Amino acid sequence: MSKRNRKVAAIVTVAAAAVFAGPAHAQEEIRLGSIATLEGPFASGGQDGHRGITLALEEVNYEINGKKIVWTAESSNAQADVALARARKLIEQDQVDIIVGPLSGAEGIALRDYSRTLTGKTIVNGSSAASDTTLRDPSPNFFRFSTEGAQWMAGLGNYVFQEMGVEHVAVIANDYAFPYAQVFGFMVDYCRAGGKVTKLWSPLGTTDYSSVITRIPRDAGALLVIKGGTDALAFLTQYAQTGGELPIIGGSIMADQTLMSARGPHQRLMEGMISAGPIADIHDDPMWQEWVERYRERFPDGLQSPSIHGFNYYTNTKAILLALQEVGGDLSDNQQKFQQALANLEFKNPMGATVKLDENRQAISDIFFTRIVKTDDGLRTESFGRADGVDQRLGLSPEEFEKLGSPSRDNPSCPPVS
């Protein structure tokens, strides 16, 4: 063998060893990637998402059936293109088996589309909650064990029209997929009950709302504010500053610890605020109390009470771990057994609500009505009602639901007659 040939042979041997060592290595460990927003308007939500993942992983001690779980965390900034780039990095470079994420609506749709192009990989939602992610054109590799924006609003429209007696609501919402879903969920009931809605959209990241506030119609009886984080704080502060006094109904990410623990004049507007969503800070289910206790103990510098994002990331990670346990960490055969286990999973989330999936791999679960109350530790949401087993079609038949069309800026619509 010439010197040159020997060199080639050595390289081939090393390469072959690397190729064969690859799968053997992969069987010993399960690689989990995560995408949460640690930058931009939902940075604190993403941080809490991480806490949720951590809690779930620590329950199983980062191990399933003797296989170690290796967690690679990635961050995005709530923009779909960034989330997509990070997901690609996780799959191609870090070679993860499963991704849990993302956090925000449009990101979810982007990752759903990406998941369709993959074989033998699974994406399980983090906390993103746009309807269309699973409702229209679902991907076989995308699972969501958290409920979405339209489900979260189920029943609230009827409550506002009948119990609060408000006949005209001004919607103040950000202009992207998740608020469309929430507005849709609210308006399906509210418009049918006879209510009128004026919609005021603004781009995500708007911090000067003076012109929006000017456009609130005089005869509106309440505001439905579907914003979170910085946007919500800016709007409420400026609304308080102009002396605004209409009752406020909050979207599901508004009545969140992120906003309630920040000091300022917006707190005056928030007390008594009605909302609906998958969690409530004060909720008398022992499972919830135990979970909150554990959260606080583990994260002394975390939020006073876990946020919706922490809860959703926990629930989704928990589902991954339960399915992995069922198949003993077996991800072979393009993850078929694992995905089957995910699809058939039925378990209780920390609120004590049963979670199971529909045929599009979307969660069916319970939704809670909440009210903001003042406690010794500051503002908290308290549950006062519950809608059981809310599915993505909000209880309508597929045909009826199909007729409503896809949530968008202009759909549904029931404007006041001027």
Add this chain to the structure above:
Amino acid sequence: MTFEMFVTVMMNGLTLGALYFIVASGFSLIFGLMRTVNMAHGTLYLIGAYLGYSVYDLTENWYYAIAAGMTAAAVFGAIMQVTLLGWMQGQELRQALVTIGLSIIVADQLLAHYGGLSLQFFPPDALFGATAFPIIERYPTFRLFQIGAAVAVGVALWLILNRTKLGLMIRAGVDDREMLAAMGVRVSLVAVVVFALGAALAGLGGVIGGSAQPFSQGTDVRFLLTSLVVVIVGGMGSIGGTAIGAIIVGMAEQWGQALFPTYSVIVTFVIMAAVLAVRPQGIMGRPS
């Protein structure tokens, strides 16, 4: 559209423009007069806001926060000029890269220290709430205060540049740096003073802006972009131009939001593109 709404949106545009003027005047001073490309101007805004907030949190006094924010930004700006930018005079690409790098590092440090939650100042009661205002009945007091602050900043800058020896040296330095140095003026020291002054204005903007709207990660980029657009539209190195640019950008944002909210984000950039196409030196800029 009612007349009341017209007046409100005009006022909103004007008051937002006032805030943009405070921030962009510092940028104009550094970029327009000293020709230093400072892509970390938004960072100086954030430093002013966050450090001001630390003091505000401790003392509950908004005026101390203003002083702390301005001082912190000025000190940081002076250090930047002395250690990094001073010896890169005239090398625009290098300055741009260094300041962008610096802004990323500082943003991450601020995130590590202050976390990702949005923060906001609450001005003293005298400035909070609404004031009686003709035609529209009531208008937020703090937004009126923004106009007052902007006018004060503008007048002070004009006086410094046109009525003091420092101003004389700055203007001379813009026209002929070498000649000024030959006449015995320590140009590098003048540069540090101008940079600190510009940075202090960014810090002032940070606290005032942080009282008008919340700030968090990403606010730095937004204000850097706005400052760039304001200075490009108004013309480099002209205080009057910066004021005109700031009002145009403020008006464009508010009218955009009031008339076609979905597309409001692009209005500002359309204006910038139009100015660049028709009058590349900016509305009040001198042709180079």
